[in-house]
Amino acid sequence: MAPPSSRRSGFSKKAQYSVFTGYLLATLGALLGLALLALSLWQPSALAPLQGGAQDVVSPAGRAGATVRAGSGSVADTISAYWNAGAQNATLREEVEIARIRLAEAEAVAAENERLKSLLALAEGEIEPVATTRLIGSSSTSSRRFAYLSVGRVDGIETGMPVRSARGVVGRVLEVARSSSRVLLLTDSESVLPVRRAADDTVAFAEGRGDGFLRIRLINLGLNPLQEGDVFVTSGAGGYYRPGVAVAVLTELTSDGGLARLMANPSATDFVSVEPIFAPVAVGAALVPVEERIDSAENDAPSAQGGGGN
């Protein structure tokens, strides 16, 4: 198809000028974009209110979408469950047998834990979540991995709060708008999470790779003690996440650790809970320069910025 003849400027001075102006405006627009991009990469918080406001506006639609998604997701699950019912029944029965044994063992461990804690006089209550909500949306086309929540500053959400589902850690609140907030998912390439192996105390970092896997990097280098199938839980280091929440399962070994798959896939989660920062003092202390005393900077500790670029 040839372009419409009306777009050829010919000898008309007016048409020639308007074509020229179009090119000029487009070039200026590109330069404006470049400037905005540089600003938002340099100072991520400068333009965040703009995006936060827009998220606030569309979050009701997202909430409706999340409800529909939760309903429609179960239809496919129901059909597939029906299809596999026979084989699944046998496997599940076997699993229940094993689980009962493990449960009894766990009860024993819990009782012993209780005894040891009472010896140490440690008081530990259940952590009350700040909010329980659905993930309303995500950056599903960008190479960055963000999700959005329909709760925000008015609900008491603050930057840095951990977000978890029933299966494990989902991510951490990165930016808070009035009634919505942005979550940095664990698979984002800027996300780093201190973890330990559930079975023992092998400590490591779980870094997002941007391709759906977490890279487990051991802190103590040497002989790699990991095995496929190892479960990693949060270690509590850094102060954001409370210790002992499931994070990932190792699927592949590398020389300095391995690759792990997430426990809590954000697209499969239904409800997530936002928990308070585990140890705000530790988070604040990490922001204080070494030369300064911690108590002198303690006053502004709670407004800890949640690391990780944009």
Next chain:
Amino acid sequence: MIERLAPTARADRYGNRINRARSPWRAASVPYATIMIASLLPFLLLADVVPLLPPLGFLMFLGWRIMRPGLLPIWVGVPLGAFDDLFSGQPFGSAVLLWSIAMITLELIETRFPWRGFWQDWFTASLGAAAYIALAMVVSGGPLTMAMALATVPQIALAALLYPFIAQVIARFDRFRLSRSRRIG
């Protein structure tokens, strides 16, 4: 006695040709509305652990530009890109920059190849989408790794395969845009 004509005899695909005109509001607003809805749609879908969904807003924008040259002014990448940036999760300004560059590039391609067909349009759109996804990854603000680059391959493939469908959708919207709805006299 004049025989009654078939009701479709004086109509074309835009509707009745007598006594009807197209609505100027609809003719001007449909491209912008569809591009903005396409920008918003991926925000409402819940992502998997890897980016799989192609940038629908950009594909729609590319489609309108390729199928109806001259309909969108050349500087339109600024407002539409800014809207896309609000919801894409990219740092603000990345779509403003990339959509403006896309507009200028397509204008140059059109000057070079004035006669085009569907296959060439598909080729242009696929190349454009691939370049867009790669550049968007570069300016996303995160560190660049090989794993991330490999993760965009399915997204690029899906974007290339989606163009014929997008072209169909745009053709439907274009027919709706130009349908004669206003009654004259």
